[in-house]
Amino acid sequence: MTEPIRVMIVDDHPVWRDGVRADLEKSGVATVVAEAADGGKAIEHARESMPEVIVMDLNLPVVSGAEATRRIIEESPHVRVLVLSASGEEADVLEAVKAGASGYLLKSSTANEICDAVVRVRDGEPVFTPSLAGLVLNEFRRVAGGSAGEPKLTPRENEILKLVAKGFTYREIGEQLFISTKTVQNHVQNILTKLQLRKRYELMRYAIQKGLDKAE
Amino acid sequence: MSLPDPDRSTRSLARGVLVVRWVALGWMMILAAAGTRDFDHPFVAWIAVGIAGAWTVYLTADQNRDQRRRNLTADLVIACALILISGYVVPSGAVLGGSSFLATAYPVSAVLAWGVRGGPKAGSLAGAAAGLSLALSRPVNGVSFGSLLRPEIQSLATGIVLYVVSGLAVGLVSRLLQRSADELRVATLEAIRQRERVARLAERESMARHIHDSVLQTLAMIHKRAKEIAASRRVDRTGIEEVADMAADQEVALRGLILREPVEVATGARSLRDGLERAARVVNGLKVEVSTVGALFMEAQAAESIASAVAQLLQNVANHAGTDSATVFAEVDDGALSVTVRDDGAGFDYDPSFLHQQGKMGLEKSVIGRVEDIGGSVRVQSSPGAGTMVEIKVPVQRD
Numbered sequence: 001m002t003e004p005i006r007v008m009i010v011d012d013h014p015v016w017r018d019g020v021r022a023d024l025e026k027s028g029v030a031t032v033v034a035e036a037a038d039g040g041k042a043i044e045h046a047r048e049s050m051p052e053v054i055v056m057d058l059n060l061p062v063v064s065g066a067e068a069t070r071r072i073i074e075e076s077p078h079v080r081v082l083v084l085s086a087s088g089e090e091a092d093v094l095e096a097v098k099a100g101a102s103g104y105l106l107k108s109s110t111a112n113e114i115c116d117a118v119v120r121v122r123d124g125e126p127v128f129t130p131s132l133a134g135l136v137l138n139e140f141r142r143v144a145g146g147s148a149g150e151p152k153l154t155p156r157e158n159e160i161l162k163l164v165a166k167g168f169t170y171r172e173i174g175e176q177l178f179i180s181t182k183t184v185q186n187h188v189q190n191i192l193t194k195l196q197l198r199k200r201y202e203l204m205r206y207a208i209q210k211g212l213d214k215a216e
Numbered sequence: 217m218s219l220p221d222p223d224r225s226t227r228s229l230a231r232g233v234l235v236v237r238w239v240a241l242g243w244m245m246i247l248a249a250a251g252t253r254d255f256d257h258p259f260v261a262w263i264a265v266g267i268a269g270a271w272t273v274y275l276t277a278d279q280n281r282d283q284r285r286r287n288l289t290a291d292l293v294i295a296c297a298l299i300l301i302s303g304y305v306v307p308s309g310a311v312l313g314g315s316s317f318l319a320t321a322y323p324v325s326a327v328l329a330w331g332v333r334g335g336p337k338a339g340s341l342a343g344a345a346a347g348l349s350l351a352l353s354r355p356v357n358g359v360s361f362g363s364l365l366r367p368e369i370q371s372l373a374t375g376i377v378l379y380v381v382s383g384l385a386v387g388l389v390s391r392l393l394q395r396s397a398d399e400l401r402v403a404t405l406e407a408i409r410q411r412e413r414v415a416r417l418a419e420r421e422s423m424a425r426h427i428h429d430s431v432l433q434t435l436a437m438i439h440k441r442a443k444e445i446a447a448s449r450r451v452d453r454t455g456i457e458e459v460a461d462m463a464a465d466q467e468v469a470l471r472g473l474i475l476r477e478p479v480e481v482a483t484g485a486r487s488l489r490d491g492l493e494r495a496a497r498v499v500n501g502l503k504v505e506v507s508t509v510g511a512l513f514m515e516a517q518a519a520e521s522i523a524s525a526v527a528q529l530l531q532n533v534a535n536h537a538g539t540d541s542a543t544v545f546a547e548v549d550d551g552a553l554s555v556t557v558r559d560d561g562a563g564f565d566y567d568p569s570f571l572h573q574q575g576k577m578g579l580e581k582s583v584i585g586r587v588e589d590i591g592g593s594v595r596v597q598s599s600p601g602a603g604t605m606v607e608i609k610v611p612v613q614r615d
Binding site: 015016018106131132133137138141162165168 | 547
């Protein structure tokens with residue numbers, strides 16, 4: 001058995017943190033090295049406790065989960081963030097993924113699913129739920145700002161996202177498309193990267209617009 | 217907050233004109249009484265006073281009458297006629313003395329009414345009509361224009377100008393008041409809208425907080441207690457019952473919160489995503505993940521049909537597939553709406569005629585029927601052990 005994964009749990013509700021901690025430690029896959037009740041504390045503790053995976057709620061006091069994710073990954077790019085949020089927070093989820101989160105699970109997920117996701121995220125595998133796939137598809141279909149260099153989905157990536165949205169696993173998708181599970185994972189990883197790149201394009205475009213406005 | 221009445225300023229102005237009208241009527245009666253002995257045609261004079269009186273009573277009885285176009289015209293005709301009749305009844309040449317004329321003030325009320333209801337242009341036009349009658353009352357009185365002396369022309373001109381100016385002035389005031397009333401109305405509407413928006417946001421916020429604080433906390437508690445019970449050796453019946461009660465209470469609370477009136481967006485369009493999420497909640501014991509590309513706004517009736525069809529499909533999964541989870545995915549792509557319901561359960565050999573023989577009409581009636589009614593089609597893909605995928609396709613018009 002390998003070393004347990006070092007995990008930090010970020011959630012403003014102590015009962016919830018206790019529950020997730022119990023799930024993770026009982027399964028033996030992880031050890032909880034830190035807990036934080038708000039985004040600000042999460043950034044601090046991430047620095048001190050050096051977790052490998054952060055299980056992050058989004059609806060947090062002081063600093064939001066998406067913003068905390070952005071700042072933590074900026075400081076330590078090797079940290080994996082798994083978003084665990086209640087349904088109905090779609091916009092925040094997308095923000096968190098654009099900020100660099102590598103997975104998203106609903107809070108209604110079972111203990112097994114959470115443990116499994118922590119392991120997959122640590123191993124560098126993006127954890128996509130069907131609803132996240134829908135959000136990402138929508139994000140890429142939105143009318144883009146018209147800049148030519150803006151990353152778009154390839155037909156294959158589009159196809160894979162749709163299958164993820166229909167609830168197929170990476171293995172099942174690989175079987176249907178006659179490619180390896182690993183290749184499917186790589187495609188999904190590329191989609192995530194493009195999503196984060198788009199965020200940067202958005203910021204750049206915004207900066208350029210501001211700059212031009214000033215020059216006038 | 218109530219909306220200001222846009223016509224309120226006009227109505228109070230019109231009421232003012234009515235008061236002027238009664239005073240003018242009184243003045244006309246006094247002049248008629250004083251002049252009866254001198255008049256050439258006292259009988260005609262009293263008929264004119266009678267008509268003016270009846271007209272005034274008619275307009276007072278229902279104060280909305282004066283704004284009708286027909287009545288405004290009649291008012292002006294009566295006013296002009298009164299001026300001309302005055303020229304007829306007073307002794308020949310009396311118009312020049314200016315002492316005992318019959319209708320002087322009463323016609324002004326008609327000019328004012330035009331200004332109030334029609335603005336400065338209508339007011340001055342009515343004033344000009346009254347002025348023209350005043351000029352024509354000279355020849356009616358037996359005084360030809362050619363014989364008018366300079367001061368007599370000046371006094372006539374002053375009379376005409378006074379008519380026109382009073383119509384113009386009242387018209388300007390009326391329009392100004394109306395504009396500010398309109399502006400006030402727009403501002404008030406905006407304020408009301410703003411307040412409603414804030415209330416809606418606050419409601420949503422409070423609902424999110426409510427779910428977060430009560431339901432989620434209780435769920436976490438149920439989670440914890442159930443695990444404790446599972447870990448303990450002896451069967452703790454009261455403990456299990458307690459957990460069940462907690463779950464039931466929260467179920468009721470949550471239903472109350474979320475099964476509220478669906479949000480309608482302009483012209484009956486509705487979000488299919490909302491409909492699918494409601495359908496997913498209806499089926500008990502099945503964990504359904506709904507994933508859509510956007511909110512998918514569409515005609516309410518079609519959204520309702522599709523959501524019902526999906527609810528039936530999910531019920532089928534719960535009843536027959538032997539799995540506890542399913543996925544619903546919906547998107548509009550290539551000019552068609554596509555909704556996929558998928559499970560990785562037992563699967564079956566899909567054979568419509570066989571199902572028909574067995575009397576299993578659930579799929580046929582409530583799913584295929586509903587979808588075909590709105591011009592769509594259903595494709596079923598299943599085999600034993602490989603789960604089931606049902607795809608609903610409905611063409612959409614581009615707008």
